[in-house]
Amino acid sequence: MLDFLNNAIVAAVIKSAIVIFALLTAFAYMTLIERRVVAKMQGRLGPNRVGPFGIFQPVADAVKMAFKEQIIPTQSKVAIYVLAPVISVVVALCAFAVVPIGNSWIGDKPSIWDPIIGDINVGILWILGVSSLAVYGIVLGGWASGNRYSLLGSLRSAAQMVSYETSLGLALSGTLMWAGTLSMVGIVKAQLLYGSTGQGIWFIAAQPLGFVIYMIAGVAEVNRAPFDLPEAEQELTAGYLTEYSGLRWSLYQMAEYINMITVSAIASTLFFGGWSFFGLERIPGVSILIFLVKVAFFLFLFIWLRATLPRIRYDRLMRLGWQLLLPLAVLNVVITATVVALGWPWWINGLAGLAIVAGVLLLVRSRTREIQSGISTREGTIPMPASVRLARFEPVGDGQLIAPKKQDIKV
Amino acid sequence: MPLSAYLIVSAILFTVGVVGVLIRRNPLIIFMSIELMLNAVNLSFVAISNSLDSADGQMFVFLVLTVAAAEVVVGLAIIVSIFRTRRNIDVDDMNLLRG
Amino acid sequence: MTGVQLSFYVLAVASVASALGVITFKNAVHSALSLILTLLFLALFYLQLGAMFIAIVQILIYAGAIMVLFLFVVTMLASEASDSELADRIPWQRWVAGILGLVLVGALSYLLFTGTAIDSSAKATGANSLAHVVATQGNTEAFGLALFHGFAFPFEVTSLLIIVAILGAMVLGRKA
Secondary structure, eight states: OOGGGGOHHHHHHHHHHHHHHHHHHHHHHHHHHHHHHHHHHTTOOOSOOSSGGGTTHHHHHHHHHHHSOOOOOTTSOHHHHHHHHHHHHHHHHHHGGGOOOSOOSSTTOOOTTSSSSOOOTTHHHHHHHHHHTHHHHHHHHHHHTTOHHHHHHHHHHHHHHHHHHHHHHHHHHHHHHHHTOOOHHHHHHHHHTOSSSOOOOOTTTTOHHHHHHHHHHHHHHTTOTTSOGGGOHHHHTTGGGTTOOHHHHHHHHHHHHHHHHHHHHHHHHHHSOTTOOTTGGGSTTHHHHHHHHHHHHHHHHHHHHHHHOOOOOHHHHHHIIIIIIHHHHHHHHHHHHHHHHHTOOHHHHHHHHHHHHHHHHHHHHHHHHHHHTEEEETTEEEEOOTTOOOOOOOOBTTTBOOOOOGGGSOO | OOHHHHHHHHHHHHHHHHHHHHHOOOHHHHHHHHHHHHHHHHHHHHHHHHHHTOSHHHHHHHHHHHHHHHHHHHHHHHHHHHHHHHSOOOGGGOOOSOO | OOHHHHHHHHHHHHHHHHHHHHHHOSSHHHHHHHHHHHHHHHHHHHHHTTOHHHHHHIIIIIIIIIHHHHHHHHHHHHTTSOSSOOOOSOTHHHHHHHHHHHHHHHHHHHHHHHSOOOOGGGSOOGGGSHHHHHHHHOHHHHHHHHHHHHSHHHHHHHHHHHHHHHHHHHHHHSOO
16 A cells, blocks of 8 residues: 555655755744844844744744735836745755755665655756756846846845855865765765775865855855845845845745755765764664754854854955955865875865965954054054054055045044 | 657757847847857757767767857957947947947 | 657747747847746756756756846846837848748758768767766766866867956956
8 A cells, every 4th residue: 555655756755845844944943043043142032922932933923924915016027026036945945855864764775765855966066056046036036126226136146146156166176076976975975985994084174175165155155144235234225125025025035044054954965974973873863863963053153154244345245256265266176186186195185275274364364453553644554542443445446545634533 | 759859949949049130139139049049059969969879969068058158258248348338239229330 | 658758849849939938028038038948948858868967067057157147237238228129120121030940940850851860880889888888987977088088178178268258258347
């Protein structure tokens, strides 16, 4: 009677349904956890009224959202306006299809009921390709709203995502060289079985530089703070979200959170050994827990970043992407290719990567220290007390440093 | 499916691209029609590669993809710079050698 | 009718319909969306033909990067330029183009049906055949082996081409 469960298609459909349900639940509770954690970091309480510790807050929010009026502006292009949030969510959900959530149930024997929907030969490219379609939801939504703020938000988003996608892909290619495969399961196995004795490493040890670039580009790719320029409230009145309300607005939020989960899942799979944890993954079922803990850690990192860093300025965003991250990613590819081609051990690559990260941080630090000590004018540097921190005046126009005149500075 | 079936789809797509270049006046849409032609050729490359059981056809698709990317980058930059100076991008109006 | 045939006909009709959409929609954004659909259908065609890597690269590069650039420029210019094109100065061109297009399709189809079949000696066999390499090495590996063994030089030349294109775009995009 249960013979139909041996069909691979039936198994894939059921697993997809479970994963989608889990992702939507995770989205609902991520909103609550994010509000609580950010509140804690800012010395507030956060939502704690609905149920114990506020755990029914997502339900209350969902009910509120469902009963809100869904406004369709008269100047909008209706069909695309309605379709755009759906594109965002569908694309975000599709990307999760190749993520290995856990080990095979029995030993190393693959079966159709393993906790991964589909292990395809080009797994990581599938994630990159599908998530590169995510920008359409935002661009089309912003354009179809018929509002200048929305259009500006969508243009920013398109430029930002195209710019950071290059660094993101290049940062991952170092790991792929070590793994020698594009399949997500293959990458986890490569980390488990690394070395002649099969002791295994996590690729973060060989790829610290790649990991740092990937995380920065990943935050930019999902439009989270400090790179949330497409939806900047202060400048663009929420950008592409301006004209959206009710359920359509929450669809966009859902897509953003699911993309965050995907970025975290890729980070833990490619750099932190996926579902493996020093042999614990051999106990059936524990591998899924290990994976969830790793993903949760990265999600916490996203929230932490949002609570800590102010939004970056747009020209700086572009400069960071093209002038710092992209050359560093290319450098990482060159170093990794050399090490892998010559058959050197992994720690050479790791040390080189760490040295570059430390060098860049020191460079940034030394430049900011110089800037904070005072204002340099033509007559010399005006010293400032240590408690005063000044923004540097950036070159604008034809490359002239614009510093305030002495009489303009109020003491 | 026989090879000729794929080749005919490819021929139809190519023709649609050609007609698009001939009848439209918006350079962006002319550009898209050119992309359509490139893709039609790609389809026949992949179909022939499958039928000959050799990877060479797929290589050409890969090269066409990179060439298309380069072409689009330069072409769109030209269109944007024309729009900046003339505030109009109808191809019938682009008949002057000076800006 | 088998599943392969059914999917072929559905894909053929869908891709031709969306391609016609590209050249008939008045609004350039709708044309771009239609082209994106065509590209995704073509990716499904490639999947059907067993070229999985090319199908994913098609989505990643064409649909994910090139068309985003298109959409970027179209939405940026469409907000300032008028939605519809100016009055056509050579209206008869449409009819002539349509008739010539039909002639082209007819001629190509005629040649395809009556021309000589592909020389079967050109078909790769044994260890050289794509099916064999895919079966032993995997799809991506087969592609990589072919690319870096037979096509290393063209591959390097395309990288040069991309550098030139980047430089060209920077020169054109600079504030004049």
